[in-house]
Amino acid sequence: MRRRTFLSTLPAGAFLAGASVGHTQTPAPAPAAPQAPAPRARPADPYAGIGIGDRNSGVNFVGRSTVWGANGAAATAHPTATLIGIETLKRGGSAIDAAIAINAALGFLEPVANGIGGDAFCMLWDPAQRKVVGFNGSGNSPQGLSLATARSKAVDGYLPAVGAVTVNVPGTVDAWWSAHQRYGKLPWKDVLLPVAELCEQGVPMPQLIAWYLERGMAGFDRRAALIEENDNRKRVYAPGGRTPKVGEVFANPDLGRTYRLIAEGGRDAFYDGPLADQMQAYFRRIGGWMTRADLAAHRTEWVEPIRTTYRGVEVYGLGPNTQGLSTNQILNICEQFDLKGMGFQSAASIHHQAEAKRLAFEDRAKWFADARFSETPVEWLNSKDYAIQRARLIRPDRVMDRVFPGDAPTQGDTTYFSVADKDGMMVSWIQSNYRGMGSGLVPDGVDGQTLGFMFQDRGELFSLTDGHPNVYAPGKRPFHTIIPGFACKDGEPWMAMGVMGGGMQPQGQAQIIINMVDYGLDPQEAGDSPRWQHYGSSEPTGQPAEGVGRLHLESGVPEATKRALEQMGWVLGPPDGGFGGYQNVVRQINERGPWTYGAATEMRKDGIAIAY
Template sequence: MRRRTFLSSLPAGALMAASAGAASARPVQTAPEAPFAGVTMGDRITGAPFAGRSTVWGANGAAATAHPTATLVGIETLKRGGSAVDAAIAINAALGFLEPTANGIGGDAFCMLWDPAQKKVVGFNGSGGSPRGLSLETARSKATERGVLPSVGAVTVNVPGTVDAWWSAHQRYGKLPWAEVLIPVAELCEQGVPMPQTIAWYLERNMASFDRGAARIEENDNRKVVYAPGGRTPRVGEVFANPHLGRTLRLIAAGGRDAFYQGELAEQMERYFRRIGGWLTRGDLSAHQTEWVDPIRTDYRGVEVYGLGPNTQGLSTNQILNVCEQFDLKGMGFQSAASIHHQAEAKRLAFEDRAKWFADDRFSETPVEWLNSKAYAAERARLIRPDRIMERAFPGDAPTQGDTTYFSVADKDGMMVSWIQSNYRGMGSGLVPDDGERPLGFMFQDRGELFALTDGHANIYASGKRPFHTIIPGFACKDGEPWMAFGVMGGGMQPQGQAQIIINMVDYGLDPQEAGDSPRWQHEGSSEPTGEAAEGAGVLHLENGVPQAAREGLVQRGWTLGPTNGGFGGYQNVVMQQNPGGRWTYGAATEMRKDGIALAY
């Protein structure tokens, strides 16, 4: 007999007596401080036991983003006849509203995509330069007590490159009319969408952080109007709208990129900075252009891995993989101490080169070919010892080197887009422009924080210069055919995460969803492109799923292990599978660390 049926057949008095007797017989229990401690995932009938869900498959298109509504926006754009680039623009515009903690039109964008007509990977650099009216002397006067630029305020604001990146990509690859890509997103901003769990958590903490640092922010009211209407940030499940951004997107839909960089919006942004004491001008905005670039490439055990060169850190992914290729990671074992040790040491070596060399190549020359070479990787790999960590990592003597949203989308014609966009640390600078009366609905990036202020440094601040950039899209091919458009968001975690995805799939045979759900490591404490030196050997953070035996082996090798810190990134991936005797199909994956979903049809 089922319990519910049995209890319902007892007299009420018997139930009360039984309840009272049971209560008196049991000691009073209090809820544990960590009610879910020791509880892990349920069992899956197939696939890796740590995977949260299956890879989704479709034949005509796919999208994977950090918000369910953004994924739907992308799929709907594809179904209306849009290209993968149309869908990417719509997704990015939507995420600026849906996930303001990670991106928006006040920031920069980078992309790599498979062009099926040219049968090659192409890319663009959509990052903006510093204001031409802001001198190095003035920038230094705003430095913190650590001698670096602050993370908020007008001194961190560079020209936002995202809208021009949309326009440039649409001019080359768009199928739908420009306005038809953006107007549905503007309507979404005006209607509002329920707030998901992770974004609600980040939004509340970002706004609290701005409040604590308000003295460094020249204007604090507009951000509260947009992101904390009614005096607080939206809670989980509450409908959040941003009609201010909707109005701005309608102006961009009607006037194209010029509305933002030369027209009404540019004038409003200039007036805003003039009023608060900032430096960005309409002239800075008007001079900006997206740069189409050839990605750099390396081969990892037969897989062609692509990245964007400096001023991004894309080369770091290649360098980590080039060093790891010198070792038998598969033989070491999945999630073993030996495997994680060699990967993390490769990261430490790569990041010292990153700190020394990576900068705007219009102002300094990075020896990309040498740093990306197999010969250099072999030389660096010899520095790694299997039984203990390097006491200190140094950059190579090469000859004359935050928060983000990432998404993948692919269309029926075989175009695959790997797109990443960010305001940098948290939501950005804290500054939300207005038209004199109403906010424009977006926050300016704080990417300028990443400039160095040290004489002679490749990444030293200069007027009109692009700072070192952390955001990097990922792309990989097999046998000259596209394989996957993928990325892992999150500041310095990005090349570490990208390398782990490739290693998980190539060395350990995981599928796209399993590769993302696998526990990750993150090393912190390397030298930085801001001029800050390494903190000894740094700290190696491990997610809870890393086996205890691996933890013990890493401690024995001398690693200082840090707690799981929530900084392990957010992953999206769309793969193309070549099927024998049939048409290729798409597999799409996202992960449990974000609010998003992956869909294919």
């Protein structure tokens, strides 16, 4: 995967020199050599150096307290989505009913991160079975798209970030249906129709989503030549020629109509009915590959999560084709070191965590792929013995010059939310269109309308290298970055949590657990804590590592820590907005009275957490 960069292009300009006019004619000066325009100075930040206010309780860097309730909780990236989840619970819905309503709402409210054109993954605590269960809701590549054709669309040896070649079958709607069939309490229609009405009425646009939407659409405009059709996305997300501004009401009635069809016809309306027909017709019109047969063949896969422990806490993840194993590996390696003794936000602690990430991501690049096509030695990579071997490679005072994947026995934008109900079900759900808003392609509807959603560009994450486990093939699922998180204590559910953002996700999940287990932070404190993110590891697309890479630190990391990390050989990068977005719902066993839920979100998103 190419590194994500956000660049602003300076406009070209010309400077005209004025000639002075006198009574005598003078020779014109020789033309000056052309000069590049001076770079535009960044405006001074009037708030530079200003910290946050003081709190009477808790750690000072936290923006708000964890919220607590006894009957249910929800934490999402948009206030309205959280409210919809809580209202679904109050109407008698299960946590899965609430999760479906939240995800449908976020597809409208937060189109920069997710939607029914993408895939979904989930882990949940099933109170009846008293265990963590999970599903893989990722879709296959089109059967009619060959490796040779995919290679013909490559840019610099990799699949592009946009266009029909990146589109896989969207798995989200079937994930909703499959989860509802097992765990839903409210009628299917009653879960979705309130969201359809919301799409039609519209909601004011919040700050961060407005920022991402404007930049996302500008990015598509710059790459319009790679996108087979550009008008539909503009009609949906930039009506009147521009994206909505902060506080303006944004509506998506086309998506509302699509939701109504799904509410009435179930998953078949999307995969083997009128919506499937319209999607197939759209790809035929623009020269794409996905067909109704591809859609009809899709099914969500219920899977057994992989498990490890971190200082007695049971940590669960989903196996390949996701990167859930990477979280486990980072924690298994970090467990070999006394992070608590090193100190919170110390150079030593961040150094060992980031080195553990580098080791884990080399295995991710070598092994992770669709398990139906390539076998990953999950048991070995997840083992404590392997973690001990890998931990021995970390030098306490210096960055490793090179990092390689280990040997085993033969054999990048996302939305995340947590929700829990009064019966003890806790849901950790993640859903994405992948890079930014997706492929840039919004399918046609009927009568000149659209279907109101964008197809994912998850296919960008295939490799095009012969012999690589993640090499493109028809009917195959690509490597996936999105991973829900879940942890238990003593066999009881503890937290449903996640951190959004491509390769940040396992790094972020590990930091949350380390913050809570090693440093004693509560759910809100753990999320508001400054984060690090390392870029430059090898990628499952076949892209090699970039030396020691670059370690980006948020501004709250102490200056002394930054200086010490540089002395260790780390190449530091500034805050770049890529530190994810976190939600968490925890279950607390109390000495007096029943268990309760605590819910947390963070300042990096527009959302709220509510418990009642």
